[in-house]
Amino acid sequence: LAALGQRHPLVFLPTHKSMLDSLVLKYALYENGLPPNHTAGGINMNFFPMGGLMRRTGIFFIRRSFKDNEVYKFVLRQYVDYLIEKRFPLEWYIEGTRSRSGKLMPPRFGLLAYVVDAYRRGKSEDVLLVPVSVAYDQIQDVAGYAAEERGGRKRPESFGWFLRFVRALRRRYGEIYIRFGEPLSLARALGPPDPGAEPDPNEQSLALQKLAFEVSARINRVTPITATSLVTMALLGTSSRALSVEETIASLRNLLDYVRRRDLPTAGALDLDTPEGVRRALDALIENGVVTCFAEGPEAVYAIGAEKHLIASYYRNTVIHFFVNGAIAELALLRAAEDGVADPAGEFWDEAMRLRDLLKFEFFFADKEAFREELRAEVRIHEADWERRVAEGPAAIQALLRRFRPFSAHRVLRPFLEAYRVVADALARRPPDAAFQEDEFLRGCLALGRQYLLQRRIRNAESVSQGLFATALRLARNRSLVDPGAPDLAERRRAFAEEVRRVIRRIDAIDALVAARHAGLIE
Template identity: 60%
Template sequence: MPEPDMTNGEVAPASWPTGSGPFVALVDASSSLERDLIGSWIRDSTENVDEPIHVFDLPPSRRQRAFGSVDLAIGERLTLEDDPLCVPIRVVWLAEKRDGVRRVRLSDLLKPGDPRDPNFVLQRIILRLHPDRCRIVVGEPARRSELEKRWSAPSGRGPADGTTLGEYVALQAWMTLERAERHVRGLRYKVPRFLREDLFWSRPFQSGIQRLARQEGRTEKRMRQRTGRYLKEIAAQHSPYMIDLVNGITTLAIEAAHHDVDYSEAELRSIYTFAEEEPIVFLPSHKSNFDHLVFQHVLYENELPLNHTAGGINMNFFLIGPLLRRSGIFFIRREFRDNAPYKFVLRQYLDYLLEKRFALEWYIEGGRSRSGKLREPKMGLLAYVADSYQRGITNDVILVPVSINYDQITDVGSYAAEQRGGQKEAESFAWALRFLGSLRRQNGRIYVRFGEPLVLSNHIDRDDDLTSPEGQLALPKIAFEVSTRINDVTPITAISMVTLALLSAENHGLTIAETASRLIPFMSFVQERDLPPTDDLPFASNNEIAAALDALVLSGVVTRNDGLTDRVYS
């Protein structure tokens, strides 16, 4: 089923599939009301259908589900000699339509319940007051024979791991309903909902558990428990509710601390044309703890799927960790070199995301730059992605350099303290509150720029030996090329130029006119080398220079002394 860029819930009503029967309707309902709505829809949609229709309930996917609790009657029905067409059906609850757009607002999330997953009482209220918010969606139908063939295939879930045909059909129904729901809601909610069923219990994962158990002298049960804990520790657990909540908070923070986020929608859209065929890996620069939220905000506002972003396990602390995990961050330990089961789980998780074409993101520098200059790139996750490509998990990988730059950053106070010999403050809930509180100060604009993408297959081949002396240079070359392309598109800001002018004065301050004079050679340098400036460069007048200087005064970076005839900045 094709997926639109943006739908806002305005798609054609669902219709009964045109294939011939008999039919097996697989109903994914979270309440008796949803079940009744689907039943009425089936009756209305099949008035002219002569073939028999058998209706079965699936365990509701929006509730805590037990995979083994699939109705045995589904499997029994599928063992008959006929070849029924299996039709998954679900009810979707949409956001309220405002100004022609369906979007969950922060105010909606502060009310009781999830507007996209209302409880039984709210469902009835919504249906009575806003019936347009209730939609029936139909997943892509499939013949029993086709599903049975996939169930019997040597990869994926099937009889080899004890999965019954009924359980397999239920899993496929859930997954195709997720795609159908995205067709209505929009791509920003493209998330892996069935990670445990689809990845952990897959045959490659379970085969790996058996191999690790033999290698480490453990029972399969103990190794299965251990790898299960690791997967739970690592994996992001996207929640549409949290995605909306985090973006709502981020929007408020951007409005409070920055004028706006400056980027090219056309460039972003062009990058996502690659995602139709190959997985994308975004590799941003890292200057602030705000970077992740800013980039997710950009994707959210453009109705694009949010990235799976690698984060250090140090960020998985009280309250904030679960919130970040549900908004798309997956957590990685700092050190796991001698932990083979952990490395296996991480590799399987990345394989899964790449194979399913979920966009990845991590910071090529490994940590925040305290100076503004790019740090030396790290190879860790890049090596995992290259390994996945060489093993044929994906046909190719698109690496996208991203520059995230600021007029001023909120982190500057902590950076200055560290430069004076202070210790880096440990991440904690109190630390997070202080960081959010610091966003009340205006820090100017945020600039997001996209470098020219790198196609991984243009730099390494599947059969290249990356452990050979020559092969060991391949990944560093790619990483440094990414860094170079980030630098190439990082814009020079007005704030940075006046700061450079002030620093060139060494031990004395400058008036506005003196600052303008010192800016001349710096601006000539920028123009001669065709370096990318922001829109407010070059300065059109001394008033613009004064505005940039006063912004630094407001944030406490620069002091201003008002004399009788002029102002001096230092």
């Protein structure tokens, strides 16, 4: 990075999990002899006395929205042009705000459009976008995120908020990990600049959006898997059953083997195949109230604490993208093995593409051909000649599915699909001509989700999440299922609800396979 920064301006695009992110990256750059970045910060952080102090560290504040303010846009464009021309390193959070779910959020295009426009008009021969993953064992912000996901209001930043934040740092939260993805060259991606071009920072440009999504994909590829993320994934996949240390090790065994077979990035040696390593990870979660321990019986057992499932899911979600394709493959194989399927191989791919479309606002999927290759590679981990097995029909497909280690759909996709079910059912209940008000609808989804959870119509407490409901609603809007007056609206809403329920039924089948494996009925 130091060598690249000598020739071209670097634009650091880190993830945003915590208010510590900017300090963490600044410290890492300083320790390695790199200059501090000019960092774009949200105007919400410009409060007394922190605003002035932050400006002295290289932070400049920008408004959340300024689309109709031509003077503001002109000044910002001139400033970005100057920074790019003088090769000053830039930094901002590509997600635009802190992730409330733990997953990488969809990228925002605003500032990137100004940088791309400056390059396009010849302010530099090249600009390098540097994907940065900042990961944590645990963070102090997560309780506030969980409260927001349950429908609470975000606390505004202020000096009092800052003092509470600093006091919370007295507790131990573990390690911080920084990983840099492969830099992305604008010259290589967009071709040579055109110094005679007119200014046009166009956020709707398809090339710009592809750049942003590629940066996000590269961030995901280098995000390290932590012991916390795997332990919470294991505990959340037990349907609220408490586990002993030995049972936790057994639950983690296939996950660890999968991580090693795929050579996925990890935060050092995870040490989760030993009782000492697992106890260390569980004790760290107990210290911050995420996990509870019952030790009055012959052996101690551990479970996610009451009302802590959203917090635990936050840590799980930081690495969930590594397991999504495997989960999709499981569900597609189940569909291909169903009665009445004339072409199992064709149905496998059709179902995989349907799931990709259903989850397209949750995860960063490769384009369709690349996604097919990723899915082929995923199933090949479990069976080299899997495509011939699929073509042989239901019995061979079921035998192939039983070779999967670990099963993933029940702990990776169920929380999202159960949230989608709540939204789909809420839409199906609405009269097709009723006016739609989003805030009111989402409050209704929170209430319906809590009801479903009490009735056990959904299993996962973390499915009752305002963020997940909002994403499901975005999908529904994309399918023209929200606004009144659309043709056949009631029928299409019911079809959407049934589509989600079918997927959940297949996830139930994966849960049954998990139970059979635990009982020793299958290998």
